[in-house]
Amino acid sequence: MALFTRKNCPALALVILSLILPLVITNKYFMHVIIMGYIWAIAVYGLNIILGYTGQTALGHAGFMGIGAYTAGLLNLKLGLSFWPAMVLACLFTAFLGWLAGIVSLRTRGHYFSIFTLCVGVIIHVVITRWDDLTGGMNGLIGISGPPPAGPVSFDSLQAQYYLVLFFLLATIFVAGRVVNSLVGRTLTAIKTSEELTEVLGINTMKNKIFAFVLATFFAGLAGALYAGYIKFLGPQMCSVSMTFDMLLYLFVGGNGTIAGPLIGSLVLSTITESLQVVQEYRTVIFGPILIVLIIFFPRGLYGGYEILRDRIRRRLPAREAPEGAKEEVC
Amino acid sequence: MLLSTVNLSKSFGGLMAVNSVDFSIKKGQIVAIIGPNGSGKTTFFNVVSGIHRPSAGKIFFNGEDITGAPVYERTLKGIARTFQTTTLFSNATVLDNVIVGHRLRTKTGFWDVLTRNRRFKEDERKCREKALEVLEFAGLSNLADRPVENIPQEARKRVAIAMALATDPQLVLLDEPAAGINFDETAGITELVRKMQKRGLTVCLIEHKMQMVMNLAEHIMVLNQGMKIAEGTPEEVANNKVVIEAYLGSDDDAEDD
Numbered sequence: 207m208a209l210f211t212r213k214n215c216p217a218l219a220l221v222i223l224s225l226i227l228p229l230v231i232t233n234k235y236f237m238h239v240i241i242m243g244y245i246w247a248i249a250v251y252g253l254n255i256i257l258g259y260t261g262q263t264a265l266g267h268a269g270f271m272g273i274g275a276y277t278a279g280l281l282n283l284k285l286g287l288s289f290w291p292a293m294v295l296a297c298l299f300t301a302f303l304g305w306l307a308g309i310v311s312l313r314t315r316g317h318y319f320s321i322f323t324l325c326v327g328v329i330i331h332v333v334i335t336r337w338d339d340l341t342g343g344m345n346g347l348i349g350i351s352g353p354p355p356a357g358p359v360s361f362d363s364l365q366a367q368y369y370l371v372l373f374f375l376l377a378t379i380f381v382a383g384r385v386v387n388s389l390v391g392r393t394l395t396a397i398k399t400s401e402e403l404t405e406v407l408g409i410n411t412m413k414n415k416i417f418a419f420v421l422a423t424f425f426a427g428l429a430g431a432l433y434a435g436y437i438k439f440l441g442p443q444m445c446s447v448s449m450t451f452d453m454l455l456y457l458f459v460g461g462n463g464t465i466a467g468p469l470i471g472s473l474v475l476s477t478i479t480e481s482l483q484v485v486q487e488y489r490t491v492i493f494g495p496i497l498i499v500l501i502i503f504f505p506r507g508l509y510g511g512y513e514i515l516r517d518r519i520r521r522r523l524p525a526r527e528a529p530e531g532a533k534e535e536v537c
Numbered sequence: 538m539l540l541s542t543v544n545l546s547k548s549f550g551g552l553m554a555v556n557s558v559d560f561s562i563k564k565g566q567i568v569a570i571i572g573p574n575g576s577g578k579t580t581f582f583n584v585v586s587g588i589h590r591p592s593a594g595k596i597f598f599n600g601e602d603i604t605g606a607p608v609y610e611r612t613l614k615g616i617a618r619t620f621q622t623t624t625l626f627s628n629a630t631v632l633d634n635v636i637v638g639h640r641l642r643t644k645t646g647f648w649d650v651l652t653r654n655r656r657f658k659e660d661e662r663k664c665r666e667k668a669l670e671v672l673e674f675a676g677l678s679n680l681a682d683r684p685v686e687n688i689p690q691e692a693r694k695r696v697a698i699a700m701a702l703a704t705d706p707q708l709v710l711l712d713e714p715a716a717g718i719n720f721d722e723t724a725g726i727t728e729l730v731r732k733m734q735k736r737g738l739t740v741c742l743i744e745h746k747m748q749m750v751m752n753l754a755e756h757i758m759v760l761n762q763g764m765k766i767a768e769g770t771p772e773e774v775a776n777n778k779v780v781i782e783a784y785l786g787s788d789d790d791a792e793d794d
């Protein structure tokens with residue numbers, strides 16, 4: 207495989223940058239902010255699959271992230287499972303619930319699907335909040351163990367935690383990228399554009415939508431498990447409906463239906479939110495208008511805007527000649 | 538018989554859009570369905586392709602009862618169609634549109650795309666080759682990389698047909714393939730339909746352009762208010778009193794859509 211193609215170069219540069227980041231940044235709080243940005247990004251990649259590529263506005267995403275987090279946390283606290291098996295089981299269990307929710311909710315379309323999944327999210331949040339015996343209710347779960355050492359590598363330091371989360375983020379991007387750039391991805395995008403036409407072309411759209419939903423919730427579960435292992439404390443607010451809307455914001459600002467969008471949106475917005483206390487308090491007031499402006503001028507978010515700019519610069523000359531050529535074709 | 542419908546009906550509320558229609562298509566034929574606006578032609582296609590469930594009656598394809606089969610299964614079995622309002626995947630190139638059209642004949646799944654194994658590569662190649670083949674067939678090779686938004690209407694009609702062909706169909710249902718295009722372009726589409734028949738395909742088309750219908754079809758069914766009022770060769774239909782009356786009786790049968 208050619209690693210250093212023109213297309214791969216920016217991505218590779220970013221990977222290298224992300225690898226040396228902990229050596230450059232000494233501020234612990236900033237490291238923490240970036241780790242959290244990565245964790246959110248993993249969940250948002252899931253949202254991107256179901257919403258960005260398949261066009262199904264699923265609004266229960268934070269709920270599924272909560273399932274992943276609480277499953278991992280509870281397996282650790284109540285059954286004494288170590289982080290790794292707990293994480294694997296959390297991902298699988300979340301994906302299983304995603305499948306159950308998917309086969310029911312995906313029978314509805316458009317707004318109904320959104321409302322249905324929103325309800326699923328609310329129900330998960332309510333159950334987690336109220337089921338005191340299991341989840342600790344409002345008090346949450348305290349004292350979850352982080353990942354035990356894997357061979358000689360210990361995950362006690364912040365840097366090690368960073369690399370752990372980075373590893374799963376890269377794996378997520380890898381999986382998402384492979385899915386998107388394939389016949390499977392083409393199928394999902396086709397469903398987004400016209401479900402009826404896709405079905406008429408002999409594709410079982412229901413099956414494909416369920417696949418996208420399961421993959422999306424799997425990523426949410428993974429993000430949740432990582433969250434549990436990193437923060438080591440879980441409270442019901444981490445999976446409240448407003449978190450789903452935060453994720454939507456990350457996705458739309460970064461670029462809905464683009465491969466880099468979830469990462470960009472999560473990093474940029476969570477950094478802004480965390481670093482400016484004012485922003486944290488008034489974030490809806492501040493982010494609302496930003497979102498509106500972005501959607502009007504960059505419907506595909508920051509990354510979509512970058513792509514347009516890049517393409518323009520790349521073929522500046524042909525772009526100028528294009529109108530003439532186009533006219534000829536039409537006449 | 539490749540396709541036959543028995544007593545096929547579809548009602549919307551009280552309206553009988555398709556009313557007890559018996560119709561059969563022989564393999565290799567070009568047949569046409571004509572009738573005034575609102576006579577149930579598109580609805581007939583919708584029921585045959587599975588978009589609407591029939592209120593009554595049965596549909597057989599290659600002798601098999603497909604009345605209850607979902608849309609995608611019918612396409613898998615070999616029934617492809619185009620839509621009256623040309624439907625394409627927007628924000629994509631002509632080639633991308635047609636590539637998806639062959640997806641149904643591939644089995645690439647999650648594991649294959651993760652590992653990019655033999656099957657993945659084979660299927661990607663298969664779809665691309667099929668797409669290029671049908672684009673060539675439909676005379677669209679030079680537009681392959683153009684976004685479907687900025688190609689002329691006639692080309693869009695051809696893309697819709699190419700997508701249907703990419704599914705490897707036996708029967709192609711064309712809903713007004715020549716609507717909204719000029720005389721010369723209509724001749725081009727007529728040519729294309731003939732070429733499809735030469736390739737061994739069976740074609741059923743709905744069309745208001747009588748010259749095209751008379752020129753192409755070996756067999757014509759006339760619908761009026763959901764009912765089959767006549768059926769036969771172009772000559773038989775053209776001289777049928779009931780048909781002439783139906784056309785004169787309705788005042789909005791203009792060739793405007």
Ligand SMILES: Nc1ncnc2c1ncn2[C@@H]1O[C@H](COP(=O)(O)OP(=O)(O)OP(=O)(O)O)[C@@H](O)[C@H]1O
Nearest residue numbers: 549552554572573574575576577578579580581621
């Ligand atoms: N989904 C639907 N719901 C309710 N009524 C419908 C629906 N589809 C079609 N109809 C009605 O059924 C009748 C037949 O419509 P259809 O579209 O099949 O006509 P058509 O023969 O294709 O006409 P045209 O030549 O104008 O395309 C019309 O009265 C139409 O209003």
Ligand SMILES: [Mg+2]
Nearest residue numbers: 578579580621
């Ligand atoms: Mg019609």
